[in-house]
Amino acid sequence: MTRHITLATVVILCTAICCADTFKHRETGEVFNGFATQKSIGNRTRVYNADLKTFKPLVLGQYDVTPNARGRRNNVIVMPPKQAEVLLSKAVSEALANAIVDASNKGPRFIVIEIDNPGGRGEYMKHISTTITKTFNCPTVAYISGGTYGGAYSAATAVALACDKIYIAPQAVMGAVAPPVGMATGHEDPQSAVETYSPKNLSAYNSYVAALAEQNNRPGAIAMAMLDRSIEVIEVADKNGKRSFINRADRRPDQSIVRSLTRTTGQGAEAVLTLTPSDAVAGGIAEKVVGSLPELLTDMGAADAKLIRGGQVDKTIRKFIAARRNLGEILASIDYLQKRADELESQLNEREKQELQNTRQREYRRDSSGRRSSRIYSYDGDIRRRRGRGETEIVTRSEPMVDTLRLRDELALVLNDLIIGYNKAIALARRWPGALPQNMTLRTLEQRLISAQTLQNDVVFRRGGIVSPGAGVGPGGRLNRGTGYNR
Structure with a gap:
């Protein structure tokens, strides 16, 4: 309910000053052409006066505003999500949200959000969509162009619904789940791609996308079905013949089913919505089917406007892709080290358990000539002394288990590398939110880091602070590898 009220407030504000090109002061009668920006100081908004060719701060509440094309630049800025x-x-x-705001401040006729996207995460969908709804100073138009991914799917549909108008290309579709061929780019299997681009937790944004749709008189049920695969959308007709699209669960007894827009999975547990261009128009989601951007401009009455490509986010995307690739390599290394640490811990625990039941001893022999020899054996008992032939003295004493020391050393070194890996992964994930796989969270990494640190402290304590030959503590508290460690 709160989200509906918030968006309704934005809609009222947009109605008051959207596309504001002719300003008339209510008291003085001053009239000028221009456009508003999203920059403000206090209660004053920065407005461009086309007649004076300058910007000045105004209290917009003091002006009556008439939306028209006067005072605006004769261009259309195309944003490329x-x-x-x-x-x-x-x-x-x-970066894209900021680019949309910057584009609106340049005073174009309108902004086109060209969409060909398989979807993504809800929080980023909401950020971009909210930015669009708050772009009161410039009309926004979504163009579902199709291409690599074939249209707008899942979270990407919400970005389209945030716009004032939606156009769709003949070859494009709008739906809940993108086809595996398009969205499996960079993923080993289609199911992994589905979980990345169409996660089931998007249903938490049902109310939000319904409000986005309804603010422009679009069916909320269709909007929700784009995110929530449990919703089955049907077209119904009441006793007067009036048709509408609703969730099947909300159907009244006096409504007859005309058709179903969703197809149910084989198990009948989920319904997947896919709108063809004709369905999108008939369902009240899109205004019209257009084959190109110039055709869209003509329909919007801006055939002579210059098309400008704006909001390039390629540099940020390249950095994100590099960060995600590096993070993937670090996680792969962590996975190997974690398995090795688990194996070593298990072996060490078993070895120490054996030590409690069997003490290993070294026997030294020294004869009367002073020559010395030794041999190792194990037994249950105390240190023994005996004399043999040739006045040989046999002394038996306890010594550490060599295998146990080696295991402790190697485990400590593996844990050291593991902790370094976790710290790198956490730092990278914090810097680039969204780079982690869908099934991994920052909190999980932090908890695993704490577990590794706890185990490392325990191993050091069990070693009694002793480091095997060739191993030691280096600068910054890092352990140097001994001869027993082979990564």
């Missing part, structure tokens, strides 16, 4: 990483990375989504 066509890369898969746009809704996977916090840094990339913020």
